[in-house]
Amino acid sequence: MSDALLNTLAEALADVVATIDTCDDETLDPDTAVKWLETTGSLLDRLPPSDRRSLGRLLRRAAGRSPAGPWRETLLRLPESFGLDDDQHELYCEAIEHTVRRFTAVVRDVDPATPVTTCPGWTFADLVRHHGATHRWAAHVVGVRACEPVSARDVPLALPADPSGLPAWTAESAGLSLAVLRKVDPEAPIWSCGxxxxxxxxxxRLLFEAVVHLADAELSLGREPDIAAGTAADGVEEFLENLPHLPRLARLVAALPAGTVRLTAADTGAAWTVAFGPDGFSWTRTAGPAPSAEVTGTAADLLLFVHGRRAPGDRRLTVAGDPAVVESWRAATVF
Incomplete structure (x- = not known):
């Protein structure tokens, strides 16, 4: 999408929303105005954080093109009124807190020996231990401001002797990581594996660790995960951004024959086109030319697909084009 089109759409959105917001009761029924604004806010909430920040910038630019006066001031307030300028780091921390709370509630009363169907060979004890250890590792890495890779084996875990204590230990581990993340400047440079x-x-990263492992627990218990569309879309992008930095997966992707896979979110309209092969790996947010294959589903189902929790043949996904390309892509990118 061109910059001219993006700016025009942002300006049109700003004018429509500001007009609704400033209409008097005789011109527009207040209940209708509230409904329209709430619907708009709900749609914008489904955008991933990077898109929300970009939209905020576009709306401010649109305001800057208006003459000085009350109308410009109204336009300038739009990004704040829709929460587009909220502290994204704290929002991630709050989401981690909420998701880990859900995770521990789900796993608390499950027999630790119960198999995790989405992670062959794992039990619930393995899943919960892994999730808590990841929080302890992250707390250590951020706490010491690591400038080089840190092995999980070098981090003290203080594991409980009885596996039944793992859920409480994981909740405590998340508390440690969140305390460190909220104390340290989010823009501070640090080593990461992404x-x-x-x-x-x-x-x-910790948010999507929590989201995916909560889904692991729920799916293993026959429940359907409930993942917000905006969160899921952000998770797909986080996966694609980090993929080239994961050596084992990057090597496997580089070994694939040339191909493209489009991921299309049926509920939000978002699309990601992934290209891979001997010439390297890349992805864009646009639909682009016709791909070798396309996978369509909700944003949540696509997040579970890229993390190997939904197979191409899952009834929630639709695969078009060459299914062999999808299968090879999935085989190369599943942890």
């Missing part, structure tokens, strides 16, 4: 070499990357 694309973003700043503290903020750990809040984002």
């Amino acid at each position: 694309a973003d070499q700043h503290v903020a990357a750990y809040a984002r």
Whole structure:
């Protein structure tokens, strides 16, 4: 999408929303105005954080093109009124807190020996231990401001002797990581195993660790995960951004024959086109030319797909084009 089109759409959105917001009761029924604004806010909430920040900038630019006066001031307030300028790092921390609370509530009363169907060979004890250990590891890495890789084996875990104590231990572990993340400047440089070499990357990574492992627990118990569309879309992008920085997966992707896979979110309209093969790996947020294959589902189902929790043949996903390309892509990118 061109910059001219993006700016025009942002300006149109700003004018429509500001007009609704400033209409008097005789011109527009107040209940209708509230409904329209709430619907708009709900749609914007489904955008991933990076898109929300971009939209905020576009709306401010649109306001800057209006003459000085009350109308411009109204336009300038729109990003704040829709929460587009909220502290994203703290929002990630709050989301981690909420998701880990859900995770521990789900696993608390499950027999630790119960198999995790989405992670062959794992039990619930393994799943909960892994999730808590990841929080302890992140707390250590951020706490010491690591500038080089840190092995999980070098981090003290203080594991409980009885596996039944793992859920409470994991909740405590998340509390440790969140305390560190909230204390350290999110823009501070730090080593990470992904694309973003700043503290903020750990809040984002821990959120999707929690989201995916909560889904592991729920799916293993025959429940359907409930993942917000905006969160899921952000998780798909986080996966794609980090993929080239994960050596084993990057090597497997580089060994694939040339191909493209489009991921299309049926509920939000978002699309990601992934290209891979001997010439390297890349992805864009646009639909682009016709791909070798396309996978369509909700944003949540696509998040579970890229993390290997939904198979191409799952009834919630629709695969078009060459299914062999999808299968090879999935085989190369599943942890």
